[in-house]
Amino acid sequence: MSSGKVLVAQGGGPTAVINQSLAGVVLEARRHHGIQRVYGARHGVRGIVNEDFWDLTQETSHNLEMVANTPSSALGSTRDKPDLKYCHEIFKVLRAHQIEHFFNIGGNDSSDTVRIISEEAAKAGYPLRCIHIPKTIDNDLVSNDHTPGFPSAARFVAQAFAGANLDNASLPGVYVGVVMGRHAGFLTAAAALGKKFPDDGPHLIYLPERVFSIERFLSDVKAVYERHGRCVIAVSEGIHDESGTPMLVKLAKALEHDAHGNVQLSGSGALADLLCEEIKTQLKIKRVRGDTFGYLQRSFIGCVSDVDQREAREVGEKAVQFAMWGSRDGSVAIKRTGYYSVDYELLPLAEVAGKTRVMEDEFIAASGTDVTDAFRLYLRPLLGSGLPDAFRLRAHSVPKVLGG
Amino acid sequence: MSSGKVLVAQGGGPTAVINQSLAGVVLEARRHHGIQRVYGARHGVRGIVNEDFWDLTQETSHNLEMVANTPSSALGSTRDKPDLKYCHEIFKVLRAHQIEHFFNIGGNDSSDTVRIISEEAAKAGYPLRCIHIPKTIDNDLVSNDHTPGFPSAARFVAQAFAGANLDNASLPGVYVGVVMGRHAGFLTAAAALGKKFPDDGPHLIYLPERVFSIERFLSDVKAVYERHGRCVIAVSEGIHDESGTPMLVKLAKALEHDAHGNVQLSGSGALADLLCEEIKTQLKIKRVRGDTFGYLQRSFIGCVSDVDQREAREVGEKAVQFAMWGSRDGSVAIKRTGYYSVDYELLPLAEVAGKTRVMEDEFIAASGTDVTDAFRLYLRPLLGSGLPDAFRLRAHSVPKVLGG
Numbered sequence: 001m002s003s004g005k006v007l008v009a010q011g012g013g014p015t016a017v018i019n020q021s022l023a024g025v026v027l028e029a030r031r032h033h034g035i036q037r038v039y040g041a042r043h044g045v046r047g048i049v050n051e052d053f054w055d056l057t058q059e060t061s062h063n064l065e066m067v068a069n070t071p072s073s074a075l076g077s078t079r080d081k082p083d084l085k086y087c088h089e090i091f092k093v094l095r096a097h098q099i100e101h102f103f104n105i106g107g108n109d110s111s112d113t114v115r116i117i118s119e120e121a122a123k124a125g126y127p128l129r130c131i132h133i134p135k136t137i138d139n140d141l142v143s144n145d146h147t148p149g150f151p152s153a154a155r156f157v158a159q160a161f162a163g164a165n166l167d168n169a170s171l172p173g174v175y176v177g178v179v180m181g182r183h184a185g186f187l188t189a190a191a192a193l194g195k196k197f198p199d200d201g202p203h204l205i206y207l208p209e210r211v212f213s214i215e216r217f218l219s220d221v222k223a224v225y226e227r228h229g230r231c232v233i234a235v236s237e238g239i240h241d242e243s244g245t246p247m248l249v250k251l252a253k254a255l256e257h258d259a260h261g262n263v264q265l266s267g268s269g270a271l272a273d274l275l276c277e278e279i280k281t282q283l284k285i286k287r288v289r290g291d292t293f294g295y296l297q298r299s300f301i302g303c304v305s306d307v308d309q310r311e312a313r314e315v316g317e318k319a320v321q322f323a324m325w326g327s328r329d330g331s332v333a334i335k336r337t338g339y340y341s342v343d344y345e346l347l348p349l350a351e352v353a354g355k356t357r358v359m360e361d362e363f364i365a366a367s368g369t370d371v372t373d374a375f376r377l378y379l380r381p382l383l384g385s386g387l388p389d390a391f392r393l394r395a396h397s398v399p400k401v402l403g404g
Numbered sequence: 405m406s407s408g409k410v411l412v413a414q415g416g417g418p419t420a421v422i423n424q425s426l427a428g429v430v431l432e433a434r435r436h437h438g439i440q441r442v443y444g445a446r447h448g449v450r451g452i453v454n455e456d457f458w459d460l461t462q463e464t465s466h467n468l469e470m471v472a473n474t475p476s477s478a479l480g481s482t483r484d485k486p487d488l489k490y491c492h493e494i495f496k497v498l499r500a501h502q503i504e505h506f507f508n509i510g511g512n513d514s515s516d517t518v519r520i521i522s523e524e525a526a527k528a529g530y531p532l533r534c535i536h537i538p539k540t541i542d543n544d545l546v547s548n549d550h551t552p553g554f555p556s557a558a559r560f561v562a563q564a565f566a567g568a569n570l571d572n573a574s575l576p577g578v579y580v581g582v583v584m585g586r587h588a589g590f591l592t593a594a595a596a597l598g599k600k601f602p603d604d605g606p607h608l609i610y611l612p613e614r615v616f617s618i619e620r621f622l623s624d625v626k627a628v629y630e631r632h633g634r635c636v637i638a639v640s641e642g643i644h645d646e647s648g649t650p651m652l653v654k655l656a657k658a659l660e661h662d663a664h665g666n667v668q669l670s671g672s673g674a675l676a677d678l679l680c681e682e683i684k685t686q687l688k689i690k691r692v693r694g695d696t697f698g699y700l701q702r703s704f705i706g707c708v709s710d711v712d713q714r715e716a717r718e719v720g721e722k723a724v725q726f727a728m729w730g731s732r733d734g735s736v737a738i739k740r741t742g743y744y745s746v747d748y749e750l751l752p753l754a755e756v757a758g759k760t761r762v763m764e765d766e767f768i769a770a771s772g773t774d775v776t777d778a779f780r781l782y783l784r785p786l787l788g789s790g791l792p793d794a795f796r797l798r799a800h801s802v803p804k805v806l807g808g
Contacts, residue, residue: 010574013575014570014571014574014575039802040797043574051802051804051805051806051807052801053801053802054797054799054800054801054802055800055801055802056797056800058798058800059797059798059800063795063797063798064797066793066795067795067796067797069792069795070570070793070794070795070796071567071570071571071794072567072570072571072573072574073574074574074795074796074797075797076573076574076575077574077575078575079575092806093805093806096805096806097802097805159704159705159706160700160704162705163475163476163699163700163703163704163705164699164700164703166418166474166475166476166703166705167418167475167476167699167702167703169476169480170414170418170447170476170477170478170480170481171417171418171480171481171482171483175699268673268676268677268680268693268694269672269673269674269676269677269694269695269696270673270677272672272673273672273673273674273677276672289672289698289699290672290673290698291673291696291698291699291700292673292695292696292698293700294693294694294695294696295567295568295571295579295693295695296564296567296568296695296697296700298571299567299568299570299571300563300564300567301563301566301567301570301792301794302563302707302791302792303706303707387706388473388705388706389470389474390474390475390705391467391470391471391473391474391478392471392474392478393444393458393460393463393467393468393471393478393479394462394463394467395458396458396459396460396462396463397456397457397458397459398443398455398457398458398459398501400455401455401497401500401501402455402496402497402500403455
């Protein structure tokens with residue numbers, strides 16, 4: 001006999017639209033007559049092992065709609081990465097609460113958790129339907145055209161660089177903006193969509209997909225600065241040398257900044273500061289400024305792609321439909337079907353779980369410091385409607401009177 | 405005989421709406437039959453001494469409207485602070501080009517430049533009308549209810565903290581957000597408008613108007629963390645000890661981080677990093693993250709207050725009207741006349757020039773780490789319409805089955 005119980009959880013770093021997927025699951029699940037309870041786990045898998053559940057059947061649909069439009073994970077999240085033992089604990093709780101459908105919204109770690117639990121349930125002969133719902137600003141899930149959360153973060157990054165470029169044009173100098181993304185450069189690459197006029201920044205983009213050399217970096221910056229009298233640079237926090245050592249660690253060591261010599265890439269302005277210091281001391285450029293976009297880029301309220309919102313809602317809704325009308329566990333994936341249209345598929349968990357996608361070569365320019373038109377064509381529709389546009393005055397120079 | 409020549413310039417740090425004031429000047433000036441040319445100085449006063457002018461009479465009104473909606477200074481800006489000799493150079497050029505009306509958009513340094521030039525013209529018996537048009541995200545011009553540019557930057561800060569609070573609630577820990585403002589805390593205080601629910605952050609706000617003590621800071625953070633299990637903190641880049649020494653300098657020295665021991669407060673993540681390090685080592689809290697909002701807060705494209713846009717346009721338009729129909733030089737000021745309505749006045753230049761407003765005591769809570777309701781009432785209408793709102797799920801706890 002069916003218990004009619006559903007559990008949904010959110011994992012990993014928050015995004016601007018992860019609550020759309022939550023609302024998609026809850027509202028669609030509540031529509032099915034067989035479903036009697038929809039539980040939400042507080043703070044992801046941690047909340048499951050702690051039996052810390054909220055009954056979302058008792059939440060108003062109006063408030064769910066408002067929460068859907070609110071960034072960050074409304075159920076709370078966790079950085080726990082369950083091993084086999086941890087998954088056993090999760091499975092024990094799911095069984096005790098007679099959960100029959102488990103939806104986990106998250107990145108590749110979350111999909112791996114779903115895969116293990118799915119396998120455990122099968123082994124135990126317990127009837128559990130497990131669906132992974134994609135989410136990550138890093139856009140690093142394989143077999144997905146893109147992942148919910150990425151488009152809104154990309155929009156933030158594009159808008160931030162559009163503004164930083166205008167600021168830099170007004171008060172010329174060098175500007176370094178550090179963007180999240182340890183292994184995948186998609187989010188950093190989104191900076192390119194902030195460009196409009198040919199001499200606009202970002203003039204240089206450094207991705208973790210390419211080996212970073214400080215000598216090459218300095219000569220790139222010098223060349224741009226000599227040409228334009230200014231330089232705007234987008235840098236991924238994950239840039240590293242040929243041995244894979246993050247530049248943050250390497251530069252901090254070289255300069256004996258021990259305090260910065262840890263492996264925490266986000267939540268610190270150290271990489272931007274260290275790169276700025278290199279530019280100042282090596283290139284003797286006076287006005288050098290660095291920003292680290294940090295948490296603003298993933299949770300800023302009021303900078304969201306409507307395409308991202310719609311798709312994040314749909315992956316949640318589709319997850320429930322795959323669970324109800326399908327016959328297997330899996331991971332919901334976004335497939336691009338046109339310019340621009342998408343459809344959703346349910347992939348085998350093993351196809352997605354624990355794997356990391358990085359930027360395809362076709363998206364990175366031969367120079368290694370720019371994106372290709374293929375990338376621009378790929379990203380632009382994801383950014384949604386109403387993207388703000390930058391305009392400039394046209395030069396009509398007035399003849400000098402005093403000369404000089 | 406009148407030359408009918410007008411010159412407009414933009415100075416200091418860019419804002420999201422400074423081009424509204426530019427468009428206000430140009431479009432209104434072009435409407436007057438006596439005006440034959442409207443020149444724009446490239447990169448502020450620097451462009452005047454270099455005779456680097458663009459003829460804005462040859463710019464389309466449509467493009468001016470588009471530029472008005474674009475952040476940062478479309479004419480370019482400068483950090484030059486003219487002394488008497490520099491002002492003589494400016495005056496020489498104005499005279500050579502037969503400029504009869506000079507409009508300078510900027511902060512208190514810009515108003516002081518206008519004051520000196522106005523005095524020079526009077527001494528020389530040269531008929532020059534000089535008007536200062538207010539602009540600064542710091543909101544530190546005296547005799548103004550507020551200054552154009554501040555509301556949009558404040559909106560960015562409020563939205564950033566609303567998002568950072570949601571992120572921090574999802575993955576609990578300590579979050580430090582560093583906000584611009586060397587002497588005036590208005591922009592940092594705007595973080596308070598990101599709060600909605602009683603336990604929302606920012607839980608602590610540190611302003612340059614109050615002496616900063618690291619011991620007091622750590623005990624404040626400890627108390628909030630013990631109460632809420634998390635803590636969101638807004639910090640002004642200008643915080644300093646009782647002797648006026650910036651905390652950035654003090655902390656960097658204490659930790660022997662020589663590279664950070666300079667007086668450049670903006671464009672570096674050092675203060676946030678140093679405060680995070682103190683919290684980690686002294687309070688033994690594991691998850692501590694810092695963001696420095698940097699240039700994003702003043703030039704982000706797509707986060708602007710419509711009230712700010714309108715007022716920035718009007719101060720430009722009014723400046724021309726004061727110049728055409730008034731009989732004296734001055735500085736345009738915004739006066740609040742109702743809840744919420746404003747009017748514009750022309751103040752004597754000496755009343756505004758070179759002076760710095762800081763937050764009034766009535767705006768700062770007795771604790772020194774929060775704002776008052778008077779400040780909330782003051783700021784809210786400036787943020788404009790369509791401010792995004794945060795919603796949360798209501799707790800309906802599910803009884804535990806396994807206990808624990």
